[in-house]
Amino acid sequence: MSTRERILDKALDLFNQSGMYKTGVREIARSLEISPGNLSYHFARKEDLLIALLERYGETNDALYAAYFDGEPGLGRYLELISTLLENAYSHRGAFLGLDELRAVIGAEYDYRVVEEKRRSFLDHILTKLEGVGDLNFDEMDKAFMIDFIAFFQRCWIMEAMISYAHLDKTQIISRYMRFVAMQFAQIATLKGQRVLGRWL
Amino acid sequence: MSTRERILDKALDLFNQSGMYKTGVREIARSLEISPGNLSYHFARKEDLLIALLERYGETNDALYAAYFDGEPGLGRYLELISTLLENAYSHRGAFLGLDELRAVIGAEYDYRVVEEKRRSFLDHILTKLEGVGDLNFDEMDKAFMIDFIAFFQRCWIMEAMISYAHLDKTQIISRYMRFVAMQFAQIATLKGQRVLGRWL
DNA sequence: GTCTATATGGAGATAGAC
DNA sequence: GTCTATCTCCATATAGAC
Numbered sequence: 405m406s407t408r409e410r411i412l413d414k415a416l417d418l419f420n421q422s423g424m425y426k427t428g429v430r431e432i433a434r435s436l437e438i439s440p441g442n443l444s445y446h447f448a449r450k451e452d453l454l455i456a457l458l459e460r461y462g463e464t465n466d467a468l469y470a471a472y473f474d475g476e477p478g479l480g481r482y483l484e485l486i487s488t489l490l491e492n493a494y495s496h497r498g499a500f501l502g503l504d505e506l507r508a509v510i511g512a513e514y515d516y517r518v519v520e521e522k523r524r525s526f527l528d529h530i531l532t533k534l535e536g537v538g539d540l541n542f543d544e545m546d547k548a549f550m551i552d553f554i555a556f557f558q559r560c561w562i563m564e565a566m567i568s569y570a571h572l573d574k575t576q577i578i579s580r581y582m583r584f585v586a587m588q589f590a591q592i593a594t595l596k597g598q599r600v601l602g603r604w605l
Numbered sequence: 606m607s608t609r610e611r612i613l614d615k616a617l618d619l620f621n622q623s624g625m626y627k628t629g630v631r632e633i634a635r636s637l638e639i640s641p642g643n644l645s646y647h648f649a650r651k652e653d654l655l656i657a658l659l660e661r662y663g664e665t666n667d668a669l670y671a672a673y674f675d676g677e678p679g680l681g682r683y684l685e686l687i688s689t690l691l692e693n694a695y696s697h698r699g700a701f702l703g704l705d706e707l708r709a710v711i712g713a714e715y716d717y718r719v720v721e722e723k724r725r726s727f728l729d730h731i732l733t734k735l736e737g738v739g740d741l742n743f744d745e746m747d748k749a750f751m752i753d754f755i756a757f758f759q760r761c762w763i764m765e766a767m768i769s770y771a772h773l774d775k776t777q778i779i780s781r782y783m784r785f786v787a788m789q790f791a792q793i794a795t796l797k798g799q800r801v802l803g804r805w806l
Numbered sequence: 807g808t809c810t811a812t813a814t815g816g817a818g819a820t821a822g823a824c
Numbered sequence: 825g826t827c828t829a830t831c832t833c834c835a836t837a838t839a840g841a842c
Binding site for chain 4: 629630631641642645649650651
C-alpha cells in the first residue's frame with residue numbers, strides 16, 4: 405500500500421476516535437512511524453487530509469448508487485442501498501465531524517453543493533421509479549418534501565449519532581436510523597410498499 | 606457590561622464568522638483590546654467559552670418554552686415557538702458548529718443528553734395537548750416518530766444550513782426550515798390544523 | 807477580583823539535505 | 825520520496841501589579 409493510502413487510513417482511524425480538532429498531524433506520523441515532514445509532503449495542510457477522505461467516501465457512494473441503478477427498482481432494494489450508504493458514512497464519520505467547522509476552508513475546494521445536487525436528482529429519479537412499480541404513491545408536493553427529508557437526513561444523521569448515540573455500536577445506530585427512515589417512507593407507501601417496510605420497523 | 610459578557614459576545618461573533626477551530630483566543634482578546642491572560646482568567650480553556658455559550662443558549666430556550674407553556678396550547682403558537690427557537694439557534698450557530706468536534710471534551714462537563722431528554726418530554730406533552738385541542742390527530746407510533754423527527758430536526762438543521770445554505774440570509778434560511786417542519790406536521794394535522802399550517806407552507 | 811506580562815510546550819507548516 | 829532541522833503561531837499556565 406502506498407504511503408499516501410496508509411496516511412489516509414490512519415488519519416481516518418484517528419479522526420474517528422478523537423475528531424480532527426484533537427488529532428495532530430504529528431500523532432498521525434508517529435503512529436505510522438514516518439516523519440511529520442513526510443506527511444506534509446503528501447498532504448500539505450491538515451485540511452487536505454479531510455478533502456481526500458471526503459473524495460474517497462464520495463467515490464464509494466457513487467459505486468453504490470451505480471450498483472442500485474444497474475438492477476430493478478424496488479423499495480426493498482432502495483432501503484438496502486440506504487443502509488449500505490449509512491455504513492459507508494459511518495466508516496467515514498471522522499471526516500464528517502470536521503466538515504461543519506472547516507466549511508470555510510473546504511468550501512472553496514470541495515464543493516459539497518455539487519454532490520448535494522447530484523444526490524437530489526438521483527432521489528427524484530428513484531422515487532419516480534418506485535411510484536412506477538407501485539411501492540410508493542405521492543403527489544408532487546409529497547415528493548418534493550420526501551427529497552428534502554432524505555437529503556436532510558443523509559446529511560445530518562451521522563452528526564446526531566456521534567453527539568447523542570456515541571455509546572451505541574454501529575449496528576444499533578444504523579438500525580435506529582433505518583427505522584426512522586422507514587417510518588417516513590410509511591407515510592407515502594402503498595400496501596405493497598408497506599410489506600417491504602416491515603423488515604425495518 | 607462585564608468583561609465576562611463582553612468576551613462571550615465577541616467569541617460568539619467570531620465563532621459565527623470563522624468557526625471555533627479557526628478562531629484563536631488571542632484573536633478574541635485582540636478584538637476586545639484586552640490581554641490573552643485576562644481572557645484566560647475568565648475562561649481557562651477555549652472549551653469553557655463554548656460551554657458558557659451553550660448554557661446561555663439553553664437559558665434563552667428555557668425561557669421561550671416557559672412562555673409557550675404559560676399560554677393556551679395551539680399549533681399556531683407552537684410553530685411560532687419553533688420559529689423563535691430556530692432564531693435563537695441561528696444566533697448561537699458558532700457554538701453548535703464546534704459541538705460535534707468537541708463532544709469528547711464537552712461530553713463530561715455539559716451533558717447534552719439531559720437537555721435532549723427534557724426536550725423530548727416537552728415535545729410529548731405539547732403534542733398530546735395539540736391533539737386535545739383538535740389541531741393534530743395521531744396514534745402512538747406516529748407520536749413517537751414525530752418526537753424523533755422534531756428532536757432530530759432541532760439538533761441538526763443549523764449544521765445543514767451552515768454547510769449548504771451559508772449564502773442565504775437568516776430570514777430565508779428560517780423560512781426554508783419552517784416550511785420543512787410544517788410539511789411534516791401536515792402528515793398528522795386535522796383539517797383545523799391544516800389551516801394554521803398554511804401560513805408556513 | 808481584575809488585569810498585564812511573560813514563560814512553556816505543542817501545533818501546523820517549510821527548507822533543504824539525501 | 826523521505827528525512828532532519830527549524831520557523832512561526834497558538835493555547836494555556838503562572839507570577840505578580842493594581
